[in-house]
Amino acid sequence: MTLAVRFAPFKGVLIETKTALHPMKYEKRTGMKKIVMLVALSLGAQAGLAHAADLKVQNRYSIPGHDGWDYITVDSINRRVYVSHSVRVNVLDADTGAAVGIIEDTPGVHGIAIAPNQKHGFTSNGKEDKVSMFDIITLAVIKKIEVGGGPDGIYFDAGSQRVFTNNHHSHDITAIDAATGEVAGTVHVEGNGEGAVTGKDGLIYVALEDKNEIAVFDPKTLQVKRHLPLDGVTAPTGLAVDTKTNRLFVGGHNKTMLVLDAATGKRIVSLSTGSGTDAAGFDPRNHLVFFSNGEGNLTVIQEKSSNDYVALPSVTTQKSAKTMALDGKTGKIFLPAAEVVNTPASDPSQKPKHTVTDGTFCVLVVGK
Secondary structure: OOOOEEEOOOOOOEEEOOOOOOHHHHHHHHHHHHHHHHHHHHHHHHHHHHHHHHOEEEEEEEOOOOOOOOOEEEEOOOOEEEEEEOOEEEEEEOOOOOEEEEEOOOOOEEEEEEEOOOOEEEEEEOOOOEEEEEEOOOOOEEEEEEOOOOEEEEEEEOOOOEEEEEEOOOOEEEEEEOOOOOEEEEEOOOOOEEEEEEOOOOOEEEEEOOOOEEEEEOOOOOOEEEEEEOOOOOOOOEEEEEOOOOEEEEEOOOOEEEEEEOOOOOEEEEEEOOOOEEEEEEEOOOOEEEEEEOOOEEEEEEEEEOOEEEEEEEEEOOOOOOOOEEOOOOOOEEEEEOOEEEEOOOOOOOOOEEEEOOOOOEEEEEEO
16 A cells, blocks of 8 residues: 655644555554654754854844943834833834833833733832833833832733832842732742743743842742752853743853753753853744843854754854843844943942943844
């Protein structure tokens, strides 16, 4: 009997039109199936390699001013980019870079979180220990919310419909109801949270920069479930997740990233990154992991399978482009950057002074 096979469109899945085979022919069919699947995997890996090779800085969205910055957030649904800018947030059109508006009076703003269903946005104002809640359509501030000391990173969890702020001075996390803006409670992680993601299990994983570990907590009960030690990563900041393979990707200040099994904390592999790593992202369509590095590049890692990863050539960005946001709709990466002059302090024990050259602040757009 002749064996007829075909591929389901875009799936690479073998579908057999006839199944009643002689044992010897069954062995041939099995061997053919293995070959077909290997070819499909190989083509998938080659597609990822081609995608990474095509990545480059496509555009620069200029932003006036010479103030410092921190996090950047992309609202993929409403096509807006939110850029923290010292005492304000600049809002841009994600596709054109055109200025949409400005959210003022956000002293020491670090990050921006968007709750799309409620049409609310939130900024973490580090210098006043408050969060500004605003309307994402009009950008008008609705109210300010008192949170823990030194709010830094801020993020929205769809499962609990809550916003969370990583508070560096009080070493905890404040939970806020995204609909009402009311404080729902505090997560006592006893550390300074940086990058955070929601895992396959619905729990939130947050990198603790001062503890060299990942804290895992329930966003509904606000209870810390466990801590995952990071052997080999110092001062973890960037964190991303592949919920399909249940893998965490974490990078820090020692030019190293780890892949962890989110369920067990088991270390899968360790690879090198650039210096000055601050953020991470995962592109599920092309199975690519990104780390943005202040030295002026993006580390790119191909996820070939849940346990197999390979470093690809890095993408040149710009010195100071240490943080990033991945657009889930287009796969493009947005990175704020500027020309920065570093002046050593007269007192060797103090940090150098960083001055942004006027007219150079912008958002880099990396794509293919």
